[in-house]
Amino acid sequence: MPTAIAVTSPELVLPSPDRHTPTATVLQSAVRSPKTYSLDQALTDTHQLIEYHGYVIVLYPASLPEAARHRLHAVRSVLESDRIALIRSDLPPLGLSVLALQLRQLSICDFSPGVLASAARLLSHYIYAGALLGSVARLDRVPVSLQSHAKSWVPGSQFAVLAAPAPELVKAGGDAVPSGPGFSTQLTYAARQLSVGWVTDTLAPAWQVQGLVEARPSDESTRWWATGRLVEFAAAIPDISVLYQLVSSVRREDCHWCGLELIGDRCAFCAAPLLPPPERTATAGAPGATGTRALPRGAT
Structure with a gap:
């Protein structure tokens, strides 16, 4: 069976784009x-x-x-399991849903669990997640200027706010849009009490997206963006072959602590950092270097 991708809310589960992509498991302990x-x-x-x-x-x-x-951490700690990776994400809800979908798509490929878990951090940098907001007066998750706060009290004002990969805010209404991806993406959006026109007719063409997908709005999005009037959006790579190439192109290492493969500078399962090259070579040659060990401090 493929590695399980789990989330902490049913609102974070997007429909599978095909019959091969498994769904995500919703952890009841978080719900x-x-x-x-x-x-x-x-x-x-x-x-x-x-x-x-x-x-x-x-x-x-x-x-x-x-x-x-x-x-979540208590369950992992009591089970004393190094087969559970807990990955915290700063992406807004729809962006995190898209990331979960990408990992679900890649879970049926030949990636090892360690590489798949490490890929979450890599793929997050290629997701452009934001929202069209009717007000930024209470928004505290993205830097907002005093001037924008003042403008948000003007009736009819709307703001396009990008939370990832880098925060950005522009006043919607003209031709200005937040900085978009320089690669082919699909735009997923979810509206609540606000027209989708600016997102589908202005943002999507400016970002040259290859397709539009409408998703259900979530209560978590309302809390995250601090307003009930919004259209959340996330542009991301939809093609599994491109995602596969992206992850495959990154150098793989073996975790010196739990022995799993990883990409990047830290193991997603045991939280052990990648050793500097000289120490890495010495550890790789040590007897039993890839055996299972207790979790390092900070892993739970």
Whole structure:
């Protein structure tokens, strides 16, 4: 079975684009109250998920309530499992949903669990996530100038705010749009109490997107963007072959702690950093260097 991709809310699960792409698992330990879903249930369900899939990659937003985040780490700690990767993301909700979909697509490829989990960080840099907002007066997740705050009180004002890969804000209405991707993307959008016209008729052509996909608006988006009047959008690479090439082009290393493959500078499963080249060579030649070991400090 492919490595399981798990999320902390059903709102983070986009429909599969084809019959080959598996869906994401929604972790009930992050959704339901401890009063209705005990720690024992969470441990049992997570253990079964690991036994069935081998490895589990959990994507959760930075905005996840502290109690739910502690529960995720508690389950991993009690199970003493180095087969669960907990990946925190600063992407807004729709951007995180798109990232989860990309990992779901890649989970059926020949990538090892360590490479697949590490790819989450890499792919995040290629997702242009933002929103058209009716107000930025209460927005605190993206830097907003005092002047923009003042303008947001003017009736009819709208702002295009880019949260990733770099924050940017422009006043919507003219030809100005946030900086877009320089590669082929598909634009996913979700509207709540605001017309999608600017996103589909101005932003999409300016970014030269290859397709538009409408998604359901989420309650988490309202909380994240601090307004109920918005059109959230995320432009990302939809082609699995391009995603595969992108991940394959990055040099792979073996984690000196748990032995899994990784790309980047840190193992997504045990949180051990990549050693400097001289130490890496010495560790690779040490007896039992790739054996399973206890989790390093900070992994849970």
